[in-house]
Amino acid sequence: MKNTNIILASILVVIGVPVVRTIVETENQVTLIGGLVVLVAAAIALTHVPRLRAATASLGGWGEGNFALLAAGGVAVALSMFEDHFSLLMLATVLIYALAAMGLTLQFGYGGVINFAGAAFFGVGGYTAAVMSDLPVPSLIVLACGGVIAAVAGALLILPILRTAGHYAALITIAFGLLFQDFLEVNEALGGPQGLKVEAMELAGWSFNNSLAIGSFQASFFLNYALLALALLIVAMIFLNRINRSWIGLSLDMVREDETAASAFGIDTSRKRIMAFFLGNGIIGVAGALYAMMQNFIAPNNFGFGESLQLIAIVILGGLGNLWGIIPATIIIMVAPEKFQEFGEYRILIFSLIIVLILRFSPSGLFPRTMRSYSHDLERGQ
Amino acid sequence: MVIFVEYAFSGLMLGIMYSLVAVGFTLFFGVLNVINFSHGDVLAVGSFSALIAYVGLQAVGLDLPILCFIAVALAAFVVTGLLGAAIGGGFVVPMRNAPPINVLLMTMMIGTVLREVIRLGYPNGSNPKAFPALLPDTAIEVGSVFIRLDSVILLGLGLAVVALLDQFIRRTKFGLAIRAVAQDGETAQIIGIDFKQTILLTFAIGSGLAGLAGVMHGVYYREVNFSVGLLLGVIGFSAAIIGGLGRIWGAVLGGFVFAALQTLWVILFPDLSGYRDVFAFAMVIVVMTIWPTGMMAEMRSERV
Numbered sequence A: 001m002k003n004t005n006i007i008l009a010s011i012l013v014v015i016g017v018p019v020v021r022t023i024v025e026t027e028n029q030v031t032l033i034g035g036l037v038v039l040v041a042a043a044i045a046l047t048h049v050p051r052l053r054a055a056t057a058s059l060g061g062w063g064e065g066n067f068a069l070l071a072a073g074g075v076a077v078a079l080s081m082f083e084d085h086f087s088l089l090m091l092a093t094v095l096i097y098a099l100a101a102m103g104l105t106l107q108f109g110y111g112g113v114i115n116f117a118g119a120a121f122f123g124v125g126g127y128t129a130a131v132m133s134d135l136p137v138p139s140l141i142v143l144a145c146g147g148v149i150a151a152v153a154g155a156l157l158i159l160p161i162l163r164t165a166g167h168y169a170a171l172i173t174i175a176f177g178l179l180f181q182d183f184l185e186v187n188e189a190l191g192g193p194q195g196l197k198v199e200a201m202e203l204a205g206w207s208f209n210n211s212l213a214i215g216s217f218q219a220s221f222f223l224n225y226a227l228l229a230l231a232l233l234i235v236a237m238i239f240l241n242r243i244n245r246s247w248i249g250l251s252l253d254m255v256r257e258d259e260t261a262a263s264a265f266g267i268d269t270s271r272k273r274i275m276a277f278f279l280g281n282g283i284i285g286v287a288g289a290l291y292a293m294m295q296n297f298i299a300p301n302n303f304g305f306g307e308s309l310q311l312i313a314i315v316i317l318g319g320l321g322n323l324w325g326i327i328p329a330t331i332i333i334m335v336a337p338e339k340f341q342e343f344g345e346y347r348i349l350i351f352s353l354i355i356v357l358i359l360r361f362s363p364s365g366l367f368p369r370t371m372r373s374y375s376h377d378l379e380r381g382q
Numbered sequence B: 001m002v003i004f005v006e007y008a009f010s011g012l013m014l015g016i017m018y019s020l021v022a023v024g025f026t027l028f029f030g031v032l033n034v035i036n037f038s039h040g041d042v043l044a045v046g047s048f049s050a051l052i053a054y055v056g057l058q059a060v061g062l063d064l065p066i067l068c069f070i071a072v073a074l075a076a077f078v079v080t081g082l083l084g085a086a087i088g089g090g091f092v093v094p095m096r097n098a099p100p101i102n103v104l105l106m107t108m109m110i111g112t113v114l115r116e117v118i119r120l121g122y123p124n125g126s127n128p129k130a131f132p133a134l135l136p137d138t139a140i141e142v143g144s145v146f147i148r149l150d151s152v153i154l155l156g157l158g159l160a161v162v163a164l165l166d167q168f169i170r171r172t173k174f175g176l177a178i179r180a181v182a183q184d185g186e187t188a189q190i191i192g193i194d195f196k197q198t199i200l201l202t203f204a205i206g207s208g209l210a211g212l213a214g215v216m217h218g219v220y221y222r223e224v225n226f227s228v229g230l231l232l233g234v235i236g237f238s239a240a241i242i243g244g245l246g247r248i249w250g251a252v253l254g255g256f257v258f259a260a261l262q263t264l265w266v267i268l269f270p271d272l273s274g275y276r277d278v279f280a281f282a283m284v285i286v287v288m289t290i291w292p293t294g295m296m297a298e299m300r301s302e303r304v
Helices: A003-025 A029-048 A050-057 A064-081 A085-110 A118-134 A139-163 A166-186 A222-245 A247-257 A259-264 A269-295 A305-317 A326-339 A341-361 A374-379 B002-032 B039-060 B065-095 B100-121 B149-171 B173-183 B185-190 B195-221 B228-242 B248-268 B270-290
Strands: B139-142 B145-148
Touching: A003 A029, A003 A064, A003 A085, A003 A326, A029 A326, A064 A085, A064 A222, A085 A118, A085 A222, A085 A247, A085 A269, A085 A305, A085 A326, A118 A139, A118 A166, A118 A269, A118 A305, A139 A166, A139 A269, A139 B270, A166 A305, A166 B100, A166 B228, A166 B270, A222 A247, A222 A269, A247 A259, A247 A269, A259 A269, A305 A326, A305 A341, A305 B100, A326 A341, A341 B065, A341 B100, B002 B039, B002 B065, B002 B145, B002 B149, B002 B173, B002 B195, B002 B228, B002 B248, B039 B065, B039 B100, B039 B195, B039 B228, B065 B100, B065 B195, B100 B228, B139 B149, B145 B149, B149 B173, B149 B195, B149 B248, B173 B185, B173 B195, B185 B195, B195 B228, B228 B248, B228 B270, B248 B270
Parallel strands: none
Antiparallel strands: B139 B145
8 A cells, every 4th residue: 555545544444434433323313314414425425536536446456455444444433332232233234234235236236137035035044043043053154054045045046037037037036035024924933923033143162142341341242243244244345346356247247238248258148147146145145144143033024025125225325236335325224214213103204215316316326336447448558 | 616616706806906906017017118116005005095085975975885986996096097197207207217126126115105105194004994895795696606796896897997998008099109109119209199198198097007906905805904015016016027018918817827826725725825925926936937028928039
């Protein structure tokens, strides 16, 4: 990193941390709205003002330095809330949903495979963790199993999805999502509508339900989950970033934009779509397993159609395929409805109205992705 | 056998309701190539506006059941028709060049808005509401089977409405305009068809049909619920797609196929009737695997 980059990075952390912290922690509606406006404005500035965009893009070449920045910022926010259960729970929830949204980004942001059953795969991960609670298996393996089982469950849909496209494919995933929730509700072995208990996360013999104590301070145990979710999110983002800049990412772009042209170029489009769908569901499943462990409890109504819509709304508002847009989008979608207590009963109404209006006036989301532009390179003679 | 006939008849009732919803989806897709997912909730708005109209008629003192039914159904048709035209004109038409997924998400969110407006706006709206018996419900005996008269009327009415719509689209000038826009919107504009007006009319008709389905749903089950639209919307969408998007009779076929699947499951496995929807949606996935663009395939295919 160059010196200017270090300065810019510090400025970003110094501004970003208090804003995010305020949004997550505040109970005051005016402060909350102010915080959200600042967040959206900052995110739009970073993605739309050419100089700022160039500056952030230059942080560590392909943006790997940005991940260190995110890590530093995330840890700072989490630590600053140290003892506050509710705020840390909220922060961890935001990070887990952002992780799940990364899976969807891989699916329809990169590969163009629409998935309206995000919450179902999230639920498969969660229920895997619940069923494995009784087994003497390390928690990290349970997380991995959540991902694997979710990916395998998605394999049921691969054939019909590959055979069709567009609205037809959307229907297949919608049908799967509803099928999954109905199934959970009537299946007594999985707890029926009452749901199941889940064991807490355990790492190297140490349960996450134990709180970290530093000196006389007693940390909330949600701090553990927030930090783990942050770590997983960053790993997923680095992974996606690397996919995106590799030949795989390039061919995924082609498959999404024009399948016919892609196959004319010899790209095995089915293989690319299968890969995106599999890996994406895997990421969503891991997120679901972690969420279940954090909540200690899961029930079918956590994994309905509305929750799938929430995930899709995150990905679309974040600008399809824009990794960085997902974070502000998740904060808006997860925190705002939770916090607008003053509007009480009306908050779902207000929330959906806001989404409708955003989509109506900015059809490609709040933070549209910058596409690869080769003509730009050509002009510069590269 | 008696039980079987009764199940079959209730399956037909479900089928006609699904068909009416599916026809709307297919009309919208035909003219604009978009999916309007708020359609199921428009149906719920239809049920509730019928309920309000009924309360209004009671207040005026009109108490003749059949007349009341006609007035109430007309009210639901008009309200949902206007609502549909507003959704189409205000939100769907401006979005027609956006990625399809964004339109899908937006209309789903409009559906949520409608659902919430009913829940919060109607007195005590989050609880199921009793719907008046507007049609004579004497039981008719056919052989040893008893069938409620009002269901027979509803079934006949539903089929008549679809047949009427079919004739409307085949034989009238408006129908010709709708077909022209569906074929090629730009050319239709060039030869002087009012594009916007045609689209709004289509949205009004399709949504009005959902409104009628909402009234039928209320009369048949004697109960309406604000959240009924989500499931009915997905089922209607499935039915439209099973039948092949963009074909009216395909949508009707899809509606009856979906209802038949559910009914068949209940007849075959009465103990596992809770899995009725699970089975029906699993079959949707299977149907899509066998016929990727529906049982009555789309005319044009981009597949290579």
